Amino acid sequence: MIKKPQTSKDAAEQVHRKYRDRYHESPHNVTPAYVYFGRDKAILREREKIKKLKIRQRRWQNQKQAE
Template identity: 75%
Template sequence: MTVLHKPRLLSDNGSSYIAGDLADWLEDKGMDHVRGAPFHPQTQGKIERWHQTMKNRVLLEHYYLPGDLERQIEAFVNYYNHRRYHESLNNVTPADVYFGRAETILREREKIKKLTIQKRRLQHQKAAA
């Protein structure tokens, strides 16, 4: 699969996010670091909403071992990126956009929609006749 974008970390300008160690780690991982504009809460609102969604899902169960919690978080991240359709992405998954599949999926959906409308019109015309 072809990756269209490098992974990136979205953060605020807190001291832990401007540390040199983090910059070195991100560089080693081939990631970009995007910082939200100061006093621009909408940018941070996106990641805060993501954390809230994850927290609400993860807190549905009790975890008795650290590995159990880690597996649940991993399952959530996988679901969020690969299975959950996002309205802001035209109802495709982030993975579809990331790997360049979104346009193909949207074109295929449009074809299916047109065929469905044609079939319904024919059925309606037959029933009316």
């Protein structure tokens, strides 16, 4: 929940936090900071590994249930 800022400094901090910390839809849901520091590709590779692992696990469980 976003609170109403009391001062302009608080408002600036809220805007900064919003754009620095939240995930963005356009570049594969990584924060701008990750892109700036070059961590975006490593994060996307790790997500892809996890995705493939989960798919294999689900496939194995489904085959086991079908037997």
